[in-house]
Amino acid sequence: MYKSFFKRILDLILALVALPFWFIILLIIGPIIYFQDKGSIFYNAPRLGKDGKVFKMYKFRSMKMNAPDLRNEDGSTFNAEDDPRLTRIGKFIRKTSLDETPQLLNIIKGDMSIIGPRPDLPEHHKLYEGNEARKLEVRPGVSGFNQAYFRNTVPWKERIQNDIYYIDHLSFWLDIKIFFKTAVSVLKSEDVFVKESSTEATKNKKVSM
Template sequence: MKYQDYKTRAFDIMFSLAVLTITLPILAITALLVGAKLGRPIIFKQTRTGQAGRNFQIYKLRSMTDECDEHGALLPDAERLTRFGKFLRAWSIDELPGFINVLKGDMSIVGPRPQLARFLELYSERQLRRHLVKPGITGWAQVNGRNSLDWESRFELDVWYVENKSFWLDLKIIFLTFIIVFRREGINAVGHATMPEFRGDEIVTEQFE
């Protein structure tokens, strides 16, 4: 591990511990509300791809119901995302458990957002470069449009970050993230309740939290 990596790791740990300590009351109250309004499990877990293509389980507060149609298939996101779930997403409260992923070493504070494991085989050679670093709670794409961006633009911003990564750039992204969250910008893709799934050259709407 390079000195810069040690520096980043130390910052990740200290920042995550600070955030989790400060937001513990919010997490506790929100967890109770999630259980009452959306049911269990309270923590949403999903397999995502991290650095060097290694998979891990990401943690988020649940923000959708598990309602299904008559055939047992999950209803579209727009029908499962309640007003309460929209509130959690708007203020990024659902992302707070992700700091546990940072403490575990699966993620960093700043980096490309981790995507579904099945996306890995769909990336172009250039897009695969986003896995040269750890995925992040926030990233360059998140402060330059967030979910309002199309997939190609998001991944290009991710690769730009990888190619220009520095501690000072990370601090800038963290600062801009607070502004974006406060303004509640770019929460959803245009015309979608959440985000259409990436299918390489083809994009379709599918359950994605």
């Protein structure tokens, strides 16, 4: 019942409550993003949603206009603290995860959930193997199991298996644990940027459920 009904109701209520506070963030961050390079405030990224539907995921723009698209070997997006594509304000909003806050609008629209698998790029759909397409069984989330416990320290394929683990164990209490673990990770700025190999990072992480 939670997965099929109450989760969506809870998402909508919390997003509407948070919306006025997000408008304050928009009024502060928006002009800074614009005046640093006279570019757009938002970055609307196409992403895979529930059942493979493509939607526009909203983010505050953290990179310079017309920055090149860089990818890691596994096809995931490149992410590093010294990335020259980031603007000055972009480094700050990326590190504090403020760049993700416009996804409140995606939650209200029904594209996303507060907690769920992070959405993949549309072209990743054809790269899924075995049971990996199962991550599309639920709405993608602003945060999720990977973001709470590993953030950016595990490879893409491993993230997908963690997403499937989440789907198989989805419950109200698991969402609560992920929510508060995410809050702690954001406040500590843990694992925002990849600083070591994914294999070593995984070895050094211990997940406590």
